[in-house]
Each structure stands twice: as structure tokens, then as C-alpha cells.
Amino acid sequence: MNVMNTELRKGKSGIKLKAASSFKNKSKRSDWFWGYLMIAPTILGLAIFYMWPTIQTIYFSFTKWGAFGNHEWIGLENYKQLFHDPNVLKAFENTLIYTVITVPVGIILSIFIAVFLNQKIKGVSFYRTLYFLPVVTMPAAIAMVWKWLYNSDFGLINEILRSVGMKGPSWISDPDIALYSIILVAVWSSVGYNMVIFLSGLQGISKTYYEAATIDGAGPFTKFFKITLPMLTPIIFFVSIMSLINAFQVFDLILMMIGSTSNAIEETQSVVYLFYQNAFVLNNKGFAAAIAVVLLAVILVITAIQMKLQKKWVHYE
Amino acid sequence: MSRSIGVKGKRINWIIHAILIIGALIMVTPFIWMILTSLKTFGETTQVPPVIFPKKIQWHNYSDVFGTLPFLKFYWNTIITTLAKTVGQLFLCSLAAYAFARIQFPGKNVLFILMLTVLMVPGQVFLLPQYMIMVKLGWLNTLQALIVPGLFSAFGTFLLRQFFMSMPKELEEAAKLDGCNHFQIYWHIMLPLAKSGLIALAIFTALWSWNDLMWPLIVNSSPDKMTLSAGLASLQGQHLTNYSLLMAGSVLAIWPMILVFIFLQKQFIEGIALTGSK
Numbered sequence: 001m002n003v004m005n006t007e008l009r010k011g012k013s014g015i016k017l018k019a020a021s022s023f024k025n026k027s028k029r030s031d032w033f034w035g036y037l038m039i040a041p042t043i044l045g046l047a048i049f050y051m052w053p054t055i056q057t058i059y060f061s062f063t064k065w066g067a068f069g070n071h072e073w074i075g076l077e078n079y080k081q082l083f084h085d086p087n088v089l090k091a092f093e094n095t096l097i098y099t100v101i102t103v104p105v106g107i108i109l110s111i112f113i114a115v116f117l118n119q120k121i122k123g124v125s126f127y128r129t130l131y132f133l134p135v136v137t138m139p140a141a142i143a144m145v146w147k148w149l150y151n152s153d154f155g156l157i158n159e160i161l162r163s164v165g166m167k168g169p170s171w172i173s174d175p176d177i178a179l180y181s182i183i184l185v186a187v188w189s190s191v192g193y194n195m196v197i198f199l200s201g202l203q204g205i206s207k208t209y210y211e212a213a214t215i216d217g218a219g220p221f222t223k224f225f226k227i228t229l230p231m232l233t234p235i236i237f238f239v240s241i242m243s244l245i246n247a248f249q250v251f252d253l254i255l256m257m258i259g260s261t262s263n264a265i266e267e268t269q270s271v272v273y274l275f276y277q278n279a280f281v282l283n284n285k286g287f288a289a290a291i292a293v294v295l296l297a298v299i300l301v302i303t304a305i306q307m308k309l310q311k312k313w314v315h316y317e
Numbered sequence: 318m319s320r321s322i323g324v325k326g327k328r329i330n331w332i333i334h335a336i337l338i339i340g341a342l343i344m345v346t347p348f349i350w351m352i353l354t355s356l357k358t359f360g361e362t363t364q365v366p367p368v369i370f371p372k373k374i375q376w377h378n379y380s381d382v383f384g385t386l387p388f389l390k391f392y393w394n395t396i397i398t399t400l401a402k403t404v405g406q407l408f409l410c411s412l413a414a415y416a417f418a419r420i421q422f423p424g425k426n427v428l429f430i431l432m433l434t435v436l437m438v439p440g441q442v443f444l445l446p447q448y449m450i451m452v453k454l455g456w457l458n459t460l461q462a463l464i465v466p467g468l469f470s471a472f473g474t475f476l477l478r479q480f481f482m483s484m485p486k487e488l489e490e491a492a493k494l495d496g497c498n499h500f501q502i503y504w505h506i507m508l509p510l511a512k513s514g515l516i517a518l519a520i521f522t523a524l525w526s527w528n529d530l531m532w533p534l535i536v537n538s539s540p541d542k543m544t545l546s547a548g549l550a551s552l553q554g555q556h557l558t559n560y561s562l563l564m565a566g567s568v569l570a571i572w573p574m575i576l577v578f579i580f581l582q583k584q585f586i587e588g589i590a591l592t593g594s595k
Contacts, residue, residue, distance in 0.1 A: 027493075028421075034499035035422030042413035043428060045469030050435045053446030060445060113340060116333050123334075129582060130341045133348065136578040136585070138528035140549040141567035145351045148560050156350055159367045188343070193589065200590030235593055249439050252530045256550060275441050280535055285445055292442045299439055 060289035071286065078290035088291065090266060091274040092298075094179055098270065099247040102186045107239060109187065110194035115228065117195070118202040128199070132192040139189070143256030146185045147172060150257075172257055178264035182253050190246075194239050201235040202228065230315045237314045241306055248299055251276065271295050355379070355564035362560045378565040385555065385562070388569060390541045391548040396573075397460055398544060399526040402467040406522045407515055410473035415503045417474065418481035419489060435471040444535065451536050462536040463544065467526060473518045476592065480514035481507060517588030520581075527574050545570040 061078055063071040082088050113131060117124050134142060149156050150171035158168030171181040209227045218226070251272040258268050260277065269277075271291060279288035354362055355378055357371040382388055416422075417429055447466055456462040484507065492502045508515070533547040543551065552566045578585055 030498065031420050032422045035416045035420040035425065038416035038420070038499070038503070039413040039428065041409045042469050042474055043432070045409070045466075046432060046435055046471060049447055049450070049466040049469060050438070050443050050471070051431065053443040053450075054435075054438055056446040057442050113337070116337055119330070119333055121330055121333055121337075125582075127337050127341055128586065129579070130344050132578070132585070133344060133575065136524060136574045137348075137571045138530075138546050138549070138574070140528075140530050140546045141351075141571045142347075144549065144553060144563050144567050145347045148354065148564065149347060149350060151560075154363050154365065154367065154560075156346075156367065159365075163366075188347075192344070196586050196589050197593035200586075200593065238593055245439070249441065255530070256553065272439075272441055275444075276531065279445050280448075289445060292439070292445070295439055296442050300437060303437065 057289045057292055060286055061293045063286045063289075065283065065285040067283070074286070078287050079294075081287065082290050082294065087266065087269075088271075088274060091269050091271050094268055095248060095250065095270045095272075097179060098183055098186070098250055099244060101180075101183050102190075102247050103240060103243045105183075106187045106190050106194060106243060107236060110191045111198050111232065111236075113191065113195045114198035114202055115224070117199055128196070131195055134189040134191075135193045137189070139252035140256055142185065142189050143253050146188075147257045150181055173262060173264055175264040175267035178258060178262075178268045182250075182257060182268060185253055185257070186247070186250065190243070194243070197235060197239055198232065201232050205231045233314045234316060237306070237310050241303060244302060244306070245299060248272075248295065248302075351564045351567055354560055355568050357561050359559055359561055375561065378561050379569065381562055382552070382566045382569060386548055386552055386566075387540055388545075388548065388566075391543055391545045391570075392573075394460060394463070394537075394542060395527060395544040395546075398463040398467075399523050401460075401464045402526045403519050403522045405464070405468035406470050406473050407519055409468060410470055410518065411477050411508060411511065411515065412503065413474045414477035415481050415499075415507055418478045419502075419507070420499060432471045432474060436475060440531075444531070447532075448535055456536070458537050458539045458542045460542065463533055463542075466532075467522075470522070473522065476518055477511060477514050480511040484510055513587065513591060516584050517591045520585055520588040521592070523577075524574070 060071070062073055062075055064074045064077070065071045117127060152158055152168065152170040152173065155168075155171070157171070161168040169177055172178045205228065209231075210223060213223050213227060249272050250270045254268055254270055254273045255276070258265050260281075262268075272295070275288050275291045275295070278284040278291065353370065356374045356376070357368065357378075358375055361368045361371055417425065443466075451457055451462045456465075488506055488510075489502045492506055497505070528546060529544070530546045530550065533544040534550060537543055537547065540548070540551070549566055549570050553563060556562050
């Protein structure tokens with residue numbers, strides 16, 4: 001009786017177990033089914049339009065293209081040529097100068113504006129809207145209006161300088177300063193974007209830190225450097241990574257403001273502009289692919305360095 | 318004592334306002350100059366010293382732009398592209414993001430890491446082969462060339478996954494007991510909860526799509542399939558120095574997005590701030 005009972009119990013729990021595991025199996029199978037089904041469109045799309053093209057571009061960088069879409073393997077020839085081509089080296093130098101100035105200046109400026117907007121003053125949302133306008137404006141239009149403002153004969157900027165008795169330079173046709181004129185536009189158009197991110201970061205800093213600091217007799221500068229800045233470092237880190245990647249890909253402004261016929265193009269053309277010219281204007285596709293691969297490598301290295309360095313200066317709560 | 322602080326505080330406030338106003342002027346002047354120039358005659362734009370306000374408002378500059386290039390077509394192409402990309406990405410990215418965040422299946426982590434690598438690669442690396450795919454499909458000078466590659470986004474999937482990850486497990490367990498399948502949970506429970514993430518993604522996609530220049534320039538060279546951005550580039554190519562016309566074209570290209578921004582300001586600001594914190 002007892003034995004039977006335990007047998008029975010065993011049996012019952014066995015059935016239960018079986019039922020549970022078959023339910024589990026069924027739900028597992030359903031999980032798999034839905035999982036694959038739901039990621040399928042995006043994964044397939046990314047594979048076709050992004051992952052496979054990456055591999056193809058790397059392959060193309062070892063080939064030379066003929067006029068009719070035929071291409072042959074030439075090994076490292078494109079890379080050798082690339083590192084000896086003064087135009088390419090100049091383009092990397094230009095891009096580097098552009099990035100090294102645009103990113104820090106943009107970040108510092110937008111932190112200051114965000115700090116000002118975070119005070120208890122009237123009209124915050126009004127200012128915020130105005131500073132944000134360039135962010136929602138297409139770069140092609142921004143480039144055109146600035147080209148017009150920079151115009152050396154009839155541009156507004158030189159007119160203003162003339163009215164105070166100064167002679168303005170040829171902002172975008174003088175090879176010595178054209179790159180800096182573009183940098184100015186880049187900073188102008190990105191400040192609003194970064195400012196919004198910093199402003200929301202500032203609003204997230206607890207008031208108690210500042211209250212405690214006030215009791216300790218800290219002035220506004222001490223508060224800024226000892227509380228605000230350290231608390232913002234995770235956001236500064238995020239913004240600097242995004243801005244660096246963006247800056248390295250500058251293209252629209254150079255295409256629209258300088259253009260291939262300008263005297264200043266060699267002193268201003270960026271890596272991506274050079275890529276575009278080689279790939280789609282000069283039909284130098286293998287060489288263009290090599291440029292893209294080097295750009296990828298540079299971005300990966302810089303991001304990796306930033307990731308490494310972040311431990312030294314980014315402050316996580 | 319407290320009065321002196323008040324006076325000091327007031328003075329500091331004035332300094333802050335002064336700085337912010339100068340900054341705001343620098344931000345806005347190009348836009349005002351764009352509009353003023355677009356209403357002047359060609360002669361007025363090249364006068365020294367400059368004319369600030371046009372003597373007579375030249376509305377015809379705008380109709381001239383429509384006369385030189387099919388701007389109505391540009392609007393249509395840009396709107397359709399932006400809408401299709403935005404709606405498509407919202408659906409496809411959220412679908413994949415839900416699966417990556419809430420369902421266990423073999424190979425998930427490998428696929429996710431593979432997707433993250435796409436995020437790191439600059440767009441130019443894809444461009445050549447993407448262009449060749451378009452050539453092979455015979456899609457040059459079509460709207461689908463503008464739309465289809467932009468339907469898939471590693472960024473969007475990653476962003477929304479962060480949202481779905483943070484939702485409590487109890488929600489879907491209750492729904493599962495009620496016999497809901499994953500699609501039903503995703504559609505009825507998770508999507509409404511991820512609203513702020515969806516809005517952020519929609520804003521980003523719409524902005525990028527509206528403003529993008531290189532891809533439309535590459536795939537669509539025939540004027541009736543151009544977007545506003547590429548259209549501006551070709552307007553500049555045709556009328557290099559006629560700035561009243563070029564500025565009219567610029568105004569025409571940027572006002573819809575600015576209008577949308579002014580109406581949905583809160584969503585724009587919150588959406589962008591959100592991506593900074595995720």
C-alpha cells in the first residue's frame with residue numbers, strides 16, 4: 001500500500017514533471033520562433049546593406065577598377081599609394097585639425113551655455129529654442145547661407161567689419177583660413193545639440209550637493225569645478241565620442257561651401273570628401289575603398305583610446 | 318545683507334542675459350539674413366553698402382525657384398522618404414529590440430554584438446557596395462533607393478533595446494499566463510510603454526532623413542527624384558552667385574522641419590536629452 005502510494009506519487013509527479021517540461025519545451029520553441037521572426041527583418045537588412053558591404057569595401061580596397069566595372073586584385077597597392085599621396089595626407093591633416101578644434105570648442109561652449117541656462121532666469125525655453133534652430137536645419141542650407149555671409153565682396157560679415165574700418169579676409173577662398181571658417185560654422189551648428197544634452201545632465205544633479213557646498217562656504221567657481229564638472233563627465237564622455245565620430249565624417253559643409261573648383265579645396269578637403277570624389281566622381285573605386293577602410297581604422301582606434309582613458313577622468317556615481 | 322545679495326544676484330542675472338542675448342543673435346542672424354536676402358532683387362544683394370531691408374518685397378524669387386527646379390517634386394520625395402523611413406524604422410527596430418531585450422534564443426548575443434559593430438562603422442564604408450546594389454536592382458533614380466537601405470538601423474534597435482530592458486518582468490509573465498504570444502505582448506504591452514523611446518527615434522530618423530545629402534546625391538541624379546537637400550546642391554550648381562534665389566531655395570527647404578520643431582519642441586528636446594542618458 002505504502003509502496004504503491006509512493007509509486008503513485010512518483011508517477012504523478014513524473015507526469016507533472018513531463019507536462020511541465022513539455023510546456024517548457026513548447027514555450028521555449030515558441031520563444032525561439034518569435035525571437036528569430038522578430039529580429040529577422042532588421043538583421044537581414046543590416047546584413048545585406050551594412051555588414052556585407054563592409055566586407056566588400058575591405059575587399060575592394062585591394063582592387064583596381066576599370067572603366068566598365070571590371071576590377072582586378074592589386075594587393076596593397078592602394079594603401080601604398082594612399083600613404084604617399086600628398087592629397088590624402090593633407091586630407092587627413094585637415095580632418096584632424098577640424099576635429100581637434102571643433103570637438104573641444106563645441107563642448108566647452110555648449111557646457112557654458114547650458115550652465116547659464118540652468119540658472120534661475122527668465123526666458124530659458126526661448127533661448128533654448130533659438131540655440132537649437134541650426135540643429136533642425138539642413139546642412140546644405142546652412143552651408144549656403146554661411147557662404148553668403150562669408151562672401152568677401154557683399155557678405156554681411158565683411159560689411160560689418162568694413163563699417164568699423166576693418167578689411168575682412170576672403171573667408172572661404174583664402175586657403176590659409178578657409179578651414180577655420182568651416183570650423184566656425186560647424187561649431188555654430190552643433191552647439192545647440194550638445195547644449196540640450198548637457199542641460200538635461202545639469203538638471204539631473206541633485207541640489208543637495210550645492211546646498212552642502214554653500215554651507216561649506218564654496219563660491220560659484222568652486223561649485224562649478226568641484227561639483228558640476230565632475231558630475232557631468234559621463235555626459236561629456238558620451239558627447240565627445242559622438243562629436244568625434246561626426247567630426248571625422250565632415251562632408252556636407254565642404255562640398256557646399258568650398259567645392260571642387262575652389263582654390264582652397266586642397267587646404268580644406270576632408271577624408272570623406274576625398275572618398276566621395278574618388279568613389280563617385282573620379283571612378284577610382286578601389287582607392288576610395290582604401291580611404292574608407294583607413295577612416296574606419298582611425299575611428300576605431302580613437303574610440304578605443306577614449307574608452308581606455310575614460311577610467312582616468314569619467315566620474316560615475 | 319540679504320539685500321546686497323539680491324542686488325548682486327540681479328547684476329549677475331543681467332550679465333547672463335547679456336551673454337545669452339549676444340549668443341542668440343549669433344544663432345539667429347544667419348536665418349534672418351537668409352530670409353531678407355530671399356526677398357531682395359539681385360541688384361540689392363550686390364549693393365555696397367548693403368541694403369538691409371528690400372525696397373520692395375520680391376516674392377517672385379520664390380516662384381522663380383519653382384520655375385528653375387521642380388521643388389514641388391522635391392517636397393514630395395523628401396516627405397515620402399522621411400515618412401517611410403521613420404515609420405519603417407520605428408516598426409522594424411522596435412520589433413528586433415523587443416526580441417533582443419525580452420526573449421531568450423540561441424545565438425542572440427552573437428547577433429547583438431554583430432549589430433553593435435555596425436554602429437561603429439562610418440557610413441562611407443557601406444556607400445560603394447550599397448550604390449552597387451542599387452545599380453544591380455535597377456533602382457537608381459527611384460524613391461525606393463532613398464528609402465530601403467534606411468529602413469534598418471542598428472542605432473535604433475540599440476536605443477529601443479535599452480528601453481525594453483528596463484521594463485518589469487511581471488508584465489509579460491501575466492500576459493503569458495493569459496495566453497498572449499510574444500507579438501501580442503510586444504504590440505499591446507511593450508510598445509505603449511516605450512513611447513518616449515519611440516518618439517526619440519522618430520525625431521532622429523526624421524531629422525537625418527530630411528537633411529541627408531550624400532546618399533540622395535549619389536543615387537538620384539534626375540531632378541524629379543531628388544530630395545530637397547540634393548535639390549539645393551543642384552540649385553547652387555546652376556545659380557552660383559544669384560543669392561536671392563539661393564536663399565529663397567534654402568528657406569523653402571528648411572521651413573517644414575523648423576515648423577515641426579517649433580510645434581513639437583518638448584519632444585525634440587526630451588528625445589535628444591534621452592539619447593544622451595541612455
